[in-house]
Structures are given as structure tokens and as C-alpha cells.
Amino acid sequence: MFRSQVRQSVINALIDRAATRNYGKYLPKLTLKRVRGFENQPISFDFPVTAIIGPNGGGKTTVLGAAACAYKEVSPRRFFAKSGAYDESMQDWSIEYELIDRNLAQRDTVRRTTSFRNRRWNREAPDRRVLIFGVSRTVPANERTELAKCATTSFAVPEDRVTAFSDRVREAVGRILGKDVAGYRTMKVRRDGRIQLLTGRTKGGTGYSEFHFGAGESSIIRMIAEIEAGEDQSLILIEEIENGLHPVATIRLVEYLIEVADRKKVQVVFTTHSNEALLPLPSKAIWVATEDRLFQGKLDVGSLRAITGQITREVVVFVEDALAKTWVETAIRQRQPAFIDHVEVHAMEGDGAAVKTHRYHNANPVTDVPSICYIDGDSRQEVDGPSGIYRLPGAMPETYILDSVLSAWDRFGGKLSVALLKEFEQAPDVKRVCEEISHTNMDPHLLFSQIGERLSLLPEETVRMAFCTIWAQAYPEEADAIVSRIVALRRAETA
Structure with missing residues (x-):
């Protein structure tokens, strides 16, 4: 199970800062009134580090460009260039903004519009201040024309133009790349510093230039150095954040951006195709851009593939979270095992996201695979049978499953103990642990992780799978009620 190095208290404080708008400069919201395929699509930046995910051509860079165009420093042409008669569709494009700028309004937000009319x-x-890191940042040094004159045996610069990085830059880069960068320097190729070349040093003391750096290594060093040198409360825009990076480095980079958002009150928006880049972020920090829609919520690349019609199965099920996904999948395996190969179940990290994604999926003309949505018993979303939105049994999923299995202990306690990697004869001890945690637990979402900790540090996933499997065996009629709707949906489509 992923555990971020960013404390939850920091995440909560940043969510609160965005909600209370405790910034001198911040972009809380923009609306794509009419841009490319988008019409009247709002996006709110409810966390100061926001990820935009979506398929190629889905509009991720459009959102990034729209955010940039809110400020004078960035010309709209950087993201939305017009090529004569070939871009006539740009006429009447419009983006609306809700901005925080305490120099313009001390207590209220400021509203602005960027539009393209009459060919301008x-x-x-x-x-x-806006910092933009495009995909070109990962171009290797030996392919960058401005560094061509540095690739000669006679190249050198005066020592006073070679500078060590600050402790903060070295610390951040070292943590992201997982290596000691104490010997790294930057040199001014031109006196004005507009062209710079990096240098490094091996553990043995051998120096080497950026021409021998990895593209990801070079881009991280340059990006961190520029962010640290930048102004507080800047807007930072990053395209394809994972480019050139190992998945672990991608996670560490996002964690760094959260830390710097806390420390310097900067705002970050980045695009990505990486699941790893999403792991440190709360659900409200993630937005999906499709060809004509924007919607909020954490989902993985598999879920994204589902809502854009790239599906090889016959039915899709959208659920709230990992527990609901396990619950539905184990019910299918226990009651209709042959059907499991025909269905995809996607956890959406929230009931609202599950319902919205399900509705969008079924309304999307490019998808020909039907979906169904299961929300938890405690969800505030409404059940809507004709639209395929149903509720899982019980008021609180973890509590309901645990209590149900404990009620059937005489018949299934031994099997559960084995599923929890204990001996059959240890069933009484396992039951005692489960009952103690049931009585002392204050957060039902932690029930299975707490049981796992007491039972020899079992992973939460193992405990969750064991309880859901035994529940489906102990309560076949309730499991059938879940599965039958999914099977019926497939039959209706193939009839």
C-alpha cells in the first residue's frame, strides 16, 4: 500500500488554504466557455498542486494553456497559435477566470476573460510570475542547438561563472533522484546566464558535463533550480511530469511540489499519463480531460481507458473505492466465476466521481460497452435504477462486511482464518482480534488495516480480500443480487 512522505496534516492544511483562499495570488477556477472541443466546462483548483490526466488529444494541454493565459506574462500564442485560414475554428474562443489578486481586490475575487475575436x-x-516546463525540457544536451558550441574539447568558462547549487536545491534533487548531487554545478555559457550547462562528479571524483547526464536527471535539476529561484506565489505549469523519470522519481517530484506549494505558496498544474504521479495527491487535486468534458476525481489509467471507450470487456462497473472493487469482484468470482473475464471493475475514489464517470461513460457515443455503478450504503448519491446506479448492502461497507462475517463465524470462521494465513485451529484467536477491533475502532475505513496489523502485519489488501470472499460464500443471496444486475446488463447488450 502506498504511503506518501507528505504528512496528511500538510495535505489537509493546503486544502483548507485553497478553500479559504489564503493567498496573495491564486487561480481558484477557470471555465472553458468555448475552446477546441470544450464548451462551458469549469475546472476548480481546490488543491494547490493539480494533475490533469486524460487520453492523447483529450485536452490536457488545453487546460494548461488556459491557466497560463490568465496572466500577462504568457502570450496566448504560446499555447493557442493561429495558423491563418487553417485555424478558423478559433473564432469566438473564450476562457473565463476567477482570480485571487490582493493587489486588485483585498477581500474578493477578480473576474477576467480571455477571448479570441476579430482575429486577435x-x-x-x-x-x-509563471514558470512553464514543456516537454522539450527532456531533450538531451547533445540535441540542443544552443549547447552545440559546448561540445568541443577546448570548451571552458571562467571559474567565476561556475556556481554550486543551494543546499535546498541539492536536497530536493537528491531526494527525487535518489543520489548524492553535492558535486553538481551549473556554469554560465554566456555571461548573461541565458545559456547554462550542468556539470556533475562521480563518487570517485571524476567530473563530467551535462552531455553525459540522463535526460530526466538534467530536467529535474534545471526545474528544481528554477522553482527555488522563482518568486513565492508563482504559477508553475508542467507538461507530462513523468517524462524521462523512473516511477519512484515521479512520485518524489510530486511530493516535492506539494512541499514547495506549502513553503512558497506556489500553485502547480501538471499533465500526466502516470498513475504514480497521482499517488501523493488527494482526490480533489485530480481532473480528467476528455475530448469535450472535464470532471474531478482520482482514477487510474485503467479507469481512464474505460471512460474513453478503450475496453476489451463486455461490461464496466464503476465503484467508489478499492474495497468496493474487491467486494464486487469477489462476489462475481464466487457466484459467477466464468463471468469475471467479461467485466472490468474500476475504483473511482469517491461516490460522486463514480456516478459522474458512469453517466459520462454511457452517454459517450464512442463507447459501445455498457456500464453500471455501485455506490456504498453511506453514499449521499441517489439510487437510480433506470440509469444503472445501485447501492451496495449495509450502511458502512467495512462495518457491514465485518459484522456479517462475525455473525456467520460458526460456519466460516475456520475458512476465514486460513484465508488470513493462519491455521484452521487459530480461528478463536482470529475471532477475538476481530471483535476487539470492532469494539474499539473509531474509523470504519481503517478496520481491515487494523486487523492486518494485529495479525502479524498482514497487508490490508489481503484482509480485505479474505473478508469479501468469505462474505460472498456466507451470504450467496446478497452476493447474487450484486452480480445479477451486472450479468443482466451483459445479456441485454448481447441479446
Whole structure:
């Protein structure tokens, strides 16, 4: 199970800061009134580090560009260039903004519009420092024309143009890349510093230039150095954050961005195709961009594939979280084992996200695979049978499953003990642990992880799978009620 190095208290504080708008400069919301395939699509930045995910051509860079165009420093042409008659569709494009700028309004937000009319961009944009890191940042040094003159045996610069990185830059880069970068330097190729070349040093003391760096290594060093040198409350935009990086380095980079958002009050928006980049973020920090829609919520690449029609199965099921996914899948395996190969179940990290994604999926004309949605018993979303939205049994999933299995202990306690990697004869001890935790637990979402900790540090996933499997065996009629709706949906489509 993933555990971020960012404390939950920091995440909560940043969510609260965005909600209370405790910033001098911040972009809380923009609306794509009409841009490319989007019409009247709002996106709110409820966390200062926001990930935009979606398929190729889905509009991730459009959102990034729209955010950039809120401020005077960035020309709209950087993201939305017009190529004569070939881009006539840009006429009447419009983006609306809700901005925080305490220089313009001490207590309220400021509203601005960027629009393209009469063959030109029109806007009244406020000042804010904007740092943009495009995909070109990972181009290797030997392919960058501005560094060509550095690739000679006679190249050298005066020592006063070679600078060590600050302790904060070295610390951040070292943590992200997992290596000691104490010997790294940057040199000014030109006196004005507009062109720079990096240098490093091996553990043995041998120096080497950026021409021998990995592309990801070089991009991280340059990016961190620029962010640390940048102004507080800047807007930072990053395209394809995972480019050139190992998955672990991607996670560490996002964790660094959260830390710097806390420390320097910066705002970050990045695009990604990486599940790892999403792991440290809360659900409300993630937005999906499809060809014509934006919606909020954490989901993985498999779920994204489902809502964009790239599916090889015959039925899709959208659920709230990992427990519901395990619950539905184990019910299918126990009651209709042959059917498991025909269905995809996707955890959406939230009931609202599950319902919205399900509705979008079924309304999307490019998808020909039907979906169904199961929300938890404690969800505030409404059941809607005609639309395929149903409720799982019980008021609180973890509590319901645990209590149900404990009620059937005489018949299934031994099997559960074995599923929890204990001896059959240890069933009484396992039951005692389960009952103690049931009585002392204050957060039902932690029930299975707490049981796992007491039973020789079993992973939560193992405990969850064991309880869901035994529940499906002990309560076949309730399991059938879940599975039958999914099977019926497949039959209706193949009839």
C-alpha cells in the first residue's frame, strides 16, 4: 500500500488554504466557455498542486494553456497559435477566470476573460510570475542547438561563472533522484546566464558535463533550480511530469511540489499519463480531460481507458473505492466465476466521481460497452435504477462486511482464518482480534488495516480480500443480487 512522505496534516492544511483562499495570488477556477472541443466546462483548483490526466488529444494541454493565459506574462500564442485560414475554428474562443489578486481586490475575487475575436486575442490580464516546463525540457544536451558550441574539447568558462547549487536545491534533487548531487554545478555559457550547462562528479571524483547526464536527471535539476529561484506565489505549469523519470522519481517530484506549494505558496498544474504521479495527491487535486468534458476525481489509467471507450470487456462497473472493487469482484468470482473475464471493475475514489464517470461513460457515443455503478450504503448519491446506479448492502461497507462475517463465524470462521494465513485451529484467536477491533475502532475505513496489523502485519489488501470472499460464500443471496444486475446488463447488450 502506498504511503506518501507528505504528512496528511500538510495535505489537509493546503486544502483548507485553497478553500479559504489564503493567498496573495491564486487561480481558484477557470471555465472553458468555448475552446477546441470544450464548451462551458469549469475546472476548480481546490488543491494547490493539480494533475490533469486524460487520453492523447483529450485536452490536457488545453487546460494548461488556459491557466497560463490568465496572466500577462504568457502570450496566448504560446499555447493557442493561429495558423491563418487553417485555424478558423478559433473564432469566438473564450476562457473565463476567477482570480485571487490582493493587489486588485483585498477581500474578493477578480473576474477576467480571455477571448479570441476579430482575429486577435483580447484580455485584461493581471501580473503573476509563471514558470512553464514543456516537454522539450527532456531533450538531451547533445540535441540542443544552443549547447552545440559546448561540445568541443577546448570548451571552458571562467571559474567565476561556475556556481554550486543551494543546499535546498541539492536536497530536493537528491531526494527525487535518489543520489548524492553535492558535486553538481551549473556554469554560465554566456555571461548573461541565458545559456547554462550542468556539470556533475562521480563518487570517485571524476567530473563530467551535462552531455553525459540522463535526460530526466538534467530536467529535474534545471526545474528544481528554477522553482527555488522563482518568486513565492508563482504559477508553475508542467507538461507530462513523468517524462524521462523512473516511477519512484515521479512520485518524489510530486511530493516535492506539494512541499514547495506549502513553503512558497506556489500553485502547480501538471499533465500526466502516470498513475504514480497521482499517488501523493488527494482526490480533489485530480481532473480528467476528455475530448469535450472535464470532471474531478482520482482514477487510474485503467479507469481512464474505460471512460474513453478503450475496453476489451463486455461490461464496466464503476465503484467508489478499492474495497468496493474487491467486494464486487469477489462476489462475481464466487457466484459467477466464468463471468469475471467479461467485466472490468474500476475504483473511482469517491461516490460522486463514480456516478459522474458512469453517466459520462454511457452517454459517450464512442463507447459501445455498457456500464453500471455501485455506490456504498453511506453514499449521499441517489439510487437510480433506470440509469444503472445501485447501492451496495449495509450502511458502512467495512462495518457491514465485518459484522456479517462475525455473525456467520460458526460456519466460516475456520475458512476465514486460513484465508488470513493462519491455521484452521487459530480461528478463536482470529475471532477475538476481530471483535476487539470492532469494539474499539473509531474509523470504519481503517478496520481491515487494523486487523492486518494485529495479525502479524498482514497487508490490508489481503484482509480485505479474505473478508469479501468469505462474505460472498456466507451470504450467496446478497452476493447474487450484486452480480445479477451486472450479468443482466451483459445479456441485454448481447441479446
